[in-house]
Amino acid sequence: xxxxxxxxxxxxxxxxAGVAAGLKASGKPDLALVVNDGPLRHAAAVFTxxxxxxxxxxxxxxxxxxxxxxxxxxxxxxxxACTGALGxxxxxxxxxHVAQVxxxxxxxxxxxxxxxxxxQLPMDKLLPGVDAAAAQLGTxxxxxxxxAAAAAIMTTDTVSKQSGFAGTGYSIGGMAKGAGMLAPxxxxxxxxxxxxxxxxxxxxxxALRGATRVSFDRADSDGCMSTNDTVILxxxxxxxxxxxxxxxxAGLTTVCTDLALQLIxxxxxxxxxxxxxxxxxxxxxxxxxxxxxxxRSNLFKTAIFGQDPNWGRxxxxxxxxxxxxxxxNLNVWMNGVQVCRSGGVGEDRSLVDLSGREVLVEIDLAAxxxxxxxxxxxxxHDYVHENSAYSS
Amino acid sequence: xxxxxxxxxxxxxxxxAGVAAGLKASGKPDLALVVNDGPLRHAAAVFTxxxxxxxxxxxxxxxxxxxxxxxxxxxxxxxxACTGALGxxxxxxxxxHVAQVxxxxxxxxxxxxxxxxxxQLPMDKLLPGVDAAAAQLGTxxxxxxxxAAAAAIMTTDTVSKQSGFAGTGYSIGGMAKGAGMLAPxxxxxxxxxxxxxxxxxxxxxxALRGATRVSFDRADSDGCMSTNDTVILxxxxxxxxxxxxxxxxAGLTTVCTDLALQLIxxxxxxxxxxxxxxxxxxxxxxxxxxxxxxxRSNLFKTAIFGQDPNWGRxxxxxxxxxxxxxxxNLNVWMNGVQVCRSGGVGEDRSLVDLSGREVLVEIDLAAxxxxxxxxxxxxxHDYVHENSAYSS
Numbered sequence: 001x002x003x004x005x006x007x008x009x010x011x012x013x014x015x016x017a018g019v020a021a022g023l024k025a026s027g028k029p030d031l032a033l034v035v036n037d038g039p040l041r042h043a044a045a046v047f048t049x050x051x052x053x054x055x056x057x058x059x060x061x062x063x064x065x066x067x068x069x070x071x072x073x074x075x076x077x078x079x080x081a082c083t084g085a086l087g088x089x090x091x092x093x094x095x096x097h098v099a100q101v102x103x104x105x106x107x108x109x110x111x112x113x114x115x116x117x118x119x120q121l122p123m124d125k126l127l128p129g130v131d132a133a134a135a136q137l138g139t140x141x142x143x144x145x146x147x148a149a150a151a152a153i154m155t156t157d158t159v160s161k162q163s164g165f166a167g168t169g170y171s172i173g174g175m176a177k178g179a180g181m182l183a184p185x186x187x188x189x190x191x192x193x194x195x196x197x198x199x200x201x202x203x204x205x206x207a208l209r210g211a212t213r214v215s216f217d218r219a220d221s222d223g224c225m226s227t228n229d230t231v232i233l234x235x236x237x238x239x240x241x242x243x244x245x246x247x248x249x250a251g252l253t254t255v256c257t258d259l260a261l262q263l264i265x266x267x268x269x270x271x272x273x274x275x276x277x278x279x280x281x282x283x284x285x286x287x288x289x290x291x292x293x294x295x296r297s298n299l300f301k302t303a304i305f306g307q308d309p310n311w312g313r314x315x316x317x318x319x320x321x322x323x324x325x326x327x328x329n330l331n332v333w334m335n336g337v338q339v340c341r342s343g344g345v346g347e348d349r350s351l352v353d354l355s356g357r358e359v360l361v362e363i364d365l366a367a368x369x370x371x372x373x374x375x376x377x378x379x380x381h382d383y384v385h386e387n388s389a390y391s392s
Numbered sequence: 393x394x395x396x397x398x399x400x401x402x403x404x405x406x407x408x409a410g411v412a413a414g415l416k417a418s419g420k421p422d423l424a425l426v427v428n429d430g431p432l433r434h435a436a437a438v439f440t441x442x443x444x445x446x447x448x449x450x451x452x453x454x455x456x457x458x459x460x461x462x463x464x465x466x467x468x469x470x471x472x473a474c475t476g477a478l479g480x481x482x483x484x485x486x487x488x489h490v491a492q493v494x495x496x497x498x499x500x501x502x503x504x505x506x507x508x509x510x511x512q513l514p515m516d517k518l519l520p521g522v523d524a525a526a527a528q529l530g531t532x533x534x535x536x537x538x539x540a541a542a543a544a545i546m547t548t549d550t551v552s553k554q555s556g557f558a559g560t561g562y563s564i565g566g567m568a569k570g571a572g573m574l575a576p577x578x579x580x581x582x583x584x585x586x587x588x589x590x591x592x593x594x595x596x597x598x599a600l601r602g603a604t605r606v607s608f609d610r611a612d613s614d615g616c617m618s619t620n621d622t623v624i625l626x627x628x629x630x631x632x633x634x635x636x637x638x639x640x641x642a643g644l645t646t647v648c649t650d651l652a653l654q655l656i657x658x659x660x661x662x663x664x665x666x667x668x669x670x671x672x673x674x675x676x677x678x679x680x681x682x683x684x685x686x687x688r689s690n691l692f693k694t695a696i697f698g699q700d701p702n703w704g705r706x707x708x709x710x711x712x713x714x715x716x717x718x719x720x721n722l723n724v725w726m727n728g729v730q731v732c733r734s735g736g737v738g739e740d741r742s743l744v745d746l747s748g749r750e751v752l753v754e755i756d757l758a759a760x761x762x763x764x765x766x767x768x769x770x771x772x773h774d775y776v777h778e779n780s781a782y783s784s
Contacts, residue, residue, distance in 0.1 A: 049712075050708060050711040050712055051710075051711040051712075051713075051717075051719060052707045052708060052710060052711030052719045052722075052735070053711070053719075079704075081704065081708075082703075082704055082707055082719075082732065082735055082736055082737070083736060083737075084720070084734070084735065084736035084737075087736075116704065117702075117704025117705075117707070117708065118703065118704045118732070118736070118737050119737070226708065227704075227707075227708050227711065298690070298771075298775075298779070299779060302775075302776050302779035302780040303779070303780060305776065305780045306779075306780025308780065310509075311474075311509075311510065312471075312473065312474055312508065312509025312510045312619075313509070315444045315473075315474055315509070315619070316442060316444060316473075316509065316618065316619050318443075318444060319442040319443040319444030319445070319619065320441075320442055320443075321443075325443075327443060327444045327445075327474075328476070330444075340474065340510070342476070343444070343474055343476065344474055344475060344476035344479075344510070345474070345475070345476075345510050345511070379690075379776055380776060381773050381776050381777070383690075383694075383776075384694050384697065384771055384772060384773050384775075384776055385773070387690070387691060387694035387695070387698075388694040388695060388697045388698025388700065
């Protein structure tokens with residue numbers, strides 16, 4: 001969607017690497033390091049709201065609370081969740097090791113983990129992996145440090161995800177893996193965003209919350225929230241450019257939306273990418289609630305897999321919400337065909353073509369002027385297969 | 393679970409029938425009639441809370457509001473939901489026709505429908521079906537009117553569901569089909585309960601709400617609520633026995649629980665019947681919320697299908713709730729093996745045998761003395777197949 005340089009090392013002031021530390025049985029890359037060389041080390045982050053949060057989430061939430069981060073270390077091959085005191089000690093030891101190697105404070109090192117819950121990380125492999133990554137730190141866009149890092153955080157992702165945005169005198173880059181909300185076998189969504197713009201921590205946090213609210217938060221495949229979900233934004237200030245706040249917010253939202261849609265498109269086991277656009281809602285919150293209710297209906301999701309324009313299942317899901325609407329005023333379109341008019345039968349459902357990968361469901365609540373879109377996937381045989389076979 | 397006479401005609405004062413009216417393409421029975429011959433015609437009912445409710449739900453909710461019902465007519469082969477003004481007129485016409493045939497008031501005839509949403513019922517077949525059913529009304533238990541009615545309300549049910557309870561000088565009978573909450577292809581849960589006890593409408597309603605709250609409301613396979621779900625309780629008073637309120641409440645709960653578990657066991661596409669028992673909760677509401685969160689997690693449900701004792705997915709679901717608990721105090725057993733101890737790894741997961749159909753997940757919140765159980769099914773290939781192929 002963009003011709004901008006891609007990835008976390010596209011903005012100036014960042015180095016990154018990805019290596020195979022041996023955490024994955026497959027021998028594929030499994031440890032990534034992203035370093036902010038400054039001059040600024042401003043940071044903000046948002047974390048899973050799951051109360052059973054992994055050790056690295058507890059650590060990083062505290063570490064980023066002062067608005068500063070010098071580095072992020074990320075591992076696949078183990079979530080370090082439900083691992084007790086030893087799990088937290090291992091996260092702490094990882095941050096200490098990164099800090100030593102880079103010559104920074106461990107309190108400025110953020111940690112992210114993804115993989116199976118309930119198993120301790122093999123620290124005898126992880127710590128040497130940090131050394132190897134530190135020795136390979138690279139800059140730039142293309143086949144670079146950022147790309148290596150993006151590859152090392154993949155779990156069952158089939159492609160690595162990177163994005164970028166060219167602002168006025170600065171740029172934004174990013175990488176993502178996952179996501180837990182899309183296909184639970186993928187377990188966790190990890191995102192690192194970087195910018196060389198000059199932005200204060202409070203403004204970074206506001207922009208990040210604004211961007212994630214309308215991007216990652218609206219990618220909702222099964223309503224399951226991971227113990228490890230983390231989105232981190234680092235600012236180096238290396239461009240010297242102080243961005244227009246609106247442009248920066250829009251740019252960050254563009255990058256987050258691009259990454260969220262890449263996650264949806266790579267949700268393994270899915271055969272359709274579904275956008276549920278709810279409009280004429282009394283509020284944006286109403287529109288979101290309606291979209292989420294449809295996105296979380298297994299009835300609806302299996303119908304789309306079966307290429308069945310079953311609008312009754314859409315209305316049935318809408319009916320479970322508290323949104324403002326009158327049933328007899330509801331209108332629904334599927335891929336442009338109005339299958340439901342005024343709460344009843346509309347055009348012949350056989351006119352709807354659901355053979356392509358993209359599906360657009362539009363819901364008119366006839367209750368106001370707000371709207372929101374939720375992205376999801378269908379529920380397929382492959383989804384069941386992958387997620388029943390993940391850990392056993 | 394009971395040796396009591398089964399079905400809606402087991403209690404005295406009731407006749408029922410089931411016939412093939414031609415609503416189903418298969419030619420199978422699709423219209424049932426249950427008649428209360430009194431001397432009392434007391435009634436209570438609970439309906440779906442889905443705001444997109446079907447025409448028969450709107451009709452029956454109004455008709456039963458005076459605490460009286462003389463008959464219930466039920467059809468499979470069409471839900472009469474999202475069918476607009478004509479759909480409501482058809483429900484009205486059905487009630488009028490039943491009333492004429494039986495010589496009662498149409499306002500005392502309840503109507504239930506189940507089948508595909510968004511299609512008008514073929515009234516030229518349905519009304520003659522009412523005549524045929526009225527001509528065949530039968531009493532008793534066994535191969536009787538009640539059994540015929542129970543068969544006629546089946547949709548994709550593989551067996552008809554009946555239950556019964558023998559109280560002190562009176563009895564309770566019941567039939568069910570579905571249920572929407574269990575496997576959405578089944579679309580709708582319809583239940584008719586009968587008793588020959590002498591119970592006033594207000595007491596009937598209180599007993600019914602109490603019984604459904606801990607039975608049908610706790611059978612939760614995918615969180616999808618039908619547009620047509622209806623549970624009706626009719627009292628004829630024909631036994632002359634005024635029941636002890638506690639015994640009556642317990643008996644009604646027994647019948648409802650038995651029917652709910654029959655629905656769970658017949659949820660097509662399921663390979664495991666799962667009980668999620670949450671105990672040591674601060675409140676029953678907390679225990680219910682936790683059980684529901686686990687029951688609605690597609691991660692957890694696919695893991696059980698794969699016979700994978702993935703307790704991390706249980707904790708991940710628990711973590712999304714607002715229930716009182718501390719993550720480090722959580723304990724989880726799967727089929728008797730404590731796989732999670734104090735929020736971390738417990739016994740070796742390989743000790744858990746999930747090869748049988750019954751699965752018991754026990755969650756200790758270590759936060760109080762309340763408990764609740766939720767029943768659900770696993771998420772399987774067959775579930776996806778059936779529900780993707782239902783209407784197309």
